[in-house]
Amino acid sequence: MKDKMTSLERMTAYNKGESIDRLPCNPNIANGAARVIGCKISEFKGNGKLIAKAQVEAYRMFGHDGVRIFTDLYVQAEAMGAKVYYPLDDTANLETPAINDVSEIEKLQPANPYKDGHLPAHLEAAKILIDQIGLEVPCSGGIVGPFTNAFFLIGIERMTKLILKNPEAVHKLCELSLETCKRYAEAFIKIGLTPTISEPMSSTTIVSPKQFKEFSFPYLKRLIDFILSKGKTVTLHICGKTEKIWEDMVASGANCLSIDNVASLYNCKNKVGDKVRIMGNVDPSSVMYDGTIQDVRQATIECVKQAYDSPKGYIICSGCSLPINTPFANIQAMMDTAREIGYPIKIDALPIQFTMD
Amino acid sequence: MAQNKELLFKSLSDAVFEMEEEKTVTLSNTIIEENIDAYEAIEKGLSDGMNRAGQLYEEEEYFIPELLTCADAMYAGLDILKQHLKVNNAGIKNKIVIGVVEGDTHDIGKNLVKVMLETSGFEVIDLGRDIPPRDFVEKAKEVNAKIIALSTLMTTTMEGMKEVLAILKKENLRDQIKVMVGGGPISQGFAEKIGADGYAVNASEAAKLAIKLVIGGIDHER
Incomplete structure (x- = not known):
């Protein structure tokens, strides 16, 4: 099926409450774009041209609403001195943190996005993206939130324990982290992209709502305030359980919340849908990667049923980045389901497959 | 007292x-x-x-x-x-390969099980955490282990346990190497479903199960 509007036309109209051809839909392809151009994931390392090429080609193939420059969670930490392991054909992983002890915090410096690590390559990718498809589709730059990035500076386990044992050190790390986030966000904004924030460690799967409020929220809010002050909007994705922090996520100033499939889209709509746009949450693993086309169709319809009438708007999305080897047919099925449903949505005409939570 | x-x-x-x-x-x-x-x-x-x-x-x-x-x-x-710990000899000379399946880095439970197994006289080869299914099998072959013990805390990694069993079966090793599973989301029902030889709810039960598996394994045909 063909779209009648470009993605940018669609998003602009949807934001104004005007008529659109279908709901926006973003399967969240991530590094799987490598499969579209047939390169290995590790080839993305420091190669802005290739990152951009993969994302542009993936967009040409599926026509999803929103293309993002994002390879892994570690680019900012790497630019601050962490070592990252790049498997030949899988997403990068943290090898060693930037520092190993609280006493070394003073040594850390915020990253310079034009110079440090692979940030310049990502900015190059951002520039190509804007040049090639910036007039057709919203382009975003993926940023890892201050709290999550701080884990990679001193090590995940160490940081986790510091939360109870040395709150002051955690705040210091988050402050440094925030400065890197702001600089990186500003660099994306100057090129013309909209920053999106991933904050997986803020999930209540990891920390308590109270710990989130104390250690993550203040820095997240300052980052979002900064981005908003530059005239951009912010999408905030927190993986895992988030129900207990939805109000805080709204209070952080984010315009759109992207939620994981372990959280309930229906509850999210009812709780905060009148304040922010929501997106989600087809299971990226058991449905998108492992399911059949029919499974994808059903899950997509189910999400639409749960959230299509969310007051501030709804975007069909996966609950998290898709696994690299997600079948193209399933990504296509999600997009086609959005196209078949069309707009305005006649909820009674949708096939009845599941009951709501 | x-x-x-x-x-x-x-x-x-x-x-x-x-x-x-x-x-x-x-x-x-x-x-x-x-x-x-x-x-x-x-x-x-x-x-x-x-x-x-x-x-x-x-x-x-x-x-x-x-x-x-x-x-x-x-x-x-x-x-x-x-x-x-007083080491008894129930499991003596038997080797167990243990680890946390790929995709998971939670190893608290695994470390406890390891201590309990060692106490029961097993020689435990600890692969650590985030281990691909294939590595369990390769190591078990290399050291001639009687048991592979798999642990996970996350539901997303339970598939990896199934995969270990599939590899063993494919390589015709299923009769020689027993598989035991445990961890937060794992249940007896899950163990049976994937065809594992046993499930233990905690570390000391895991040690008892391992002994049962090596002793019972002598004349047990599956």
Whole structure:
């Protein structure tokens, strides 16, 4: 099926409450774009041209609403001195943190996005993206939130324990982290992209709502305030359980919340849908990667049923980045389901497959 | 004495559960000084405290920072107590390959099981955490292990356990190598569903199960 509007036309109209051809839909392809151009994931390392090429080609193939420059969670930490392991054909992983002890915090410096690590390559990718498809589709730059990035500076386990044992050190790390986030966000904004924030460690799967409020929220809010002050909007994705922090996520100033499939889209709509746009949450693993086309169709319809009438708007999305080897047919099925449903949505005409939570 | 013993175990469990590392160390030393069985202290004290912490995590009262801090206390006690474990020979000369399946880095449970298995006389080859299915099989072949023990805390990695069994079957090793599974989301039902040889709910049960598997395995045809 063909779209009648470009993605940018669609998003602009949807934001104004005007008529659109279908709901926006973003399967969240991530590094799987490598499969579209047939390169290995590790080839993305420091190669802005290739990152951009993969994302542009993936967009040409599926026509999803929103293309993002994002390879892994570690680019900012790497630019601050962490070592990252790049498997030949899988997403990068943290090898060693930037520092190993609280006493070394003073040594850390915020990253310079034009110079440090692979940030310049990502900015190059951002520039190509804007040049090639910036007039057709919203382009975003993926940023890892201050709290999550701080884990990679001193090590995940160490940081986790510091939360109870040395709150002051955690705040210091988050402050440094925030400065890197702001600089990186500003660099994306100057090129013309909209920053999106991933904050997986803020999930209540990891920390308590109270710990989130104390250690993550203040820095997240300052980052979002900064981005908003530059005239951009912010999408905030927190993986895992988030129900207990939805109000805080709204209070952080984010315009759109992207939620994981372990959280309930229906509850999210009812709780905060009148304040922010929501997106989600087809299971990226058991449905998108492992399911059949029919499974994808059903899950997509189910999400639409749960959230299509969310007051501030709804975007069909996966609950998290898709696994690299997600079948193209399933990504296509999600997009086609959005196209078949069309707009305005006649909820009674949708096939009845599941009951709501 | 008996009551004192049970009281000490309870205090040890509380100390772990309440994240009090120093208290855990003090109590562990007391247990050694009073010649109380270290195995029982690990089982009814340290392991019990960790299980209670895990329960609170399930109930969303504890989170990962609390769990890791409990684990620190538990390990501090374990360092003291494990030197005084009386090794029995039930599992002697049998090797077990143990690890946390790929995609998961939670290894608290696995580390406890390892200690209990060693106490039961097994030689334990610990692959660590985040281990691909193939590596379990390769290592088991290399060292001629009788059992592969798989652990996970995350539902997303349960497939990896199935994969280990599939590889063993494919390589016609299923009769020679037993597979036991455990961890937060794992149940007896899951173990049966994927065709594992056994499931254990905690570390000491895992040790008993391992003994049963090697003894029962001699004339057991599947």
